[in-house]
Amino acid sequence: MNTKNEVEITTLIYAGDTVEYMVSILPAGAIACKALNIPKESLAEALPLCKRVAAVNTMFHTGVLDKIAMSSAREASHPLLKLIAKHEPFTFFGVPELDLRLDRAFTADAFKKIRAFNNIVQNEKMNDEVRKKFVPTQDLLALASTMANYYDAITMLQEHISPFAEKLDAENQPRTKEAYLTRFSQSFPRNFLIGDGTASWMSMANVTVQYTAAPAPDNGHMQMQKHMRFLSFGGMLRADFFEGLSVGHAPKRCAICGRWFLTTDARRTKYCGEICIDDPKGRKCRVIGNMNGRDEREKAADHPLIVPYNRRMNTIDQYVRRGTLRKELADAMKKLAKDKKQRALADLAYAKGPYLQEMEQNALKEEAQRLL
Secondary structure, eight states: OOTTHHHHTTEEEEETTEEEETTEEEETTHHHHHHTTSOHHHHHHHHHHHHHHHHHHHHHHHOOOOHHHHHHHHHHHHHHHHHHHTSTTOGGGGOHHHHHHHHHHSSHHHHHTHHHHHHHHHTTOOOHHHHHHTHHHHHHHHHHHHHHHHHHHHHHHHHHHHHHHHHHTOTTOOOSHHHHHHHHHHHSOTTOOTTSSSSGGGOOOSEEEEEEEEEOTTTOOEEEEEEEEESOHHHHHHHHHHHHHHTTOEEEEOTTTOOEEEEOSSOOOOOOSSBOTTOTTOOBHHHHHHHHHHHHHHHSTTOTTTHHHHHHHHHHHHHHHHTSSOHHHHHHHHHHHHHHHHHHHHOHHHHHTTHHHHTSHHHHHHHHHHHO
């Protein structure tokens, strides 16, 4: 993490259908989607720590230093940082350097320099040399606000976004941009006014937007970049959800592990690509899902490799009933047919090669007679 973390922690840069957050470039909407999966148990553990850090925010408003509260906040900031860093998309909080900087940020000295720092910013006299002198103060301003707001921001997001995400994930709901926005227009009124109490959780006040142009990382073509800087951690998460929706990205719940993952196209993907936490073999949900799907397809009566097997079983039974095929030979033919079916399901080359020919009545009979 570099010395610019004081602004980047609550800064998102959108370009095309992607978002840049700290050192990562993700599909727009991925940050909010990942935050939906943070366990409630972890949030409950973070809450008392957030409250202790929040005492520093109170000092920001009053301008009065409380040394005991500052010391308590500093002590709470270390375990809170570790808790936050356990979960995507905030694993960058686990950078060891940042943990070391907490002890310099949550201090009386850093707090006392806030007024001088704000004056320099307001008078547009900030430069790299001046910035270096205020790193602890900048860390204090950014980290205290973000960490204190962590529980409320994630909880609010999960309480209000999850029910809407469930609607987007309905069985017959198309996974297209138009379908998402149609559903959005049905759920949220067009005449919504910020601060009118209708849905204040949607408010994204205290955000500044700037535009730059830069080459796209994938093809080098110039593209517009929208830099959104938030004072509210919760506002940042909500903005990412809406920005993702606007380009056709939406959360979907994994049918294996139940976690949310982001879809970026109209394909009806059922499984996430993460490791299934309940799988003793440590397999990814997509692998488990594909295996389950394959098992179901292979058991289906109309499977193209099972149809000739079932047909041969019926023919053998008919010959036995007519008395034209002795039971010992019929049993040998059935065993051969079953072995060939299982081999065909496991060996694509065999399935496309001699399988059907070897399953013919006469060929199967001749092979069984040789074995007998």
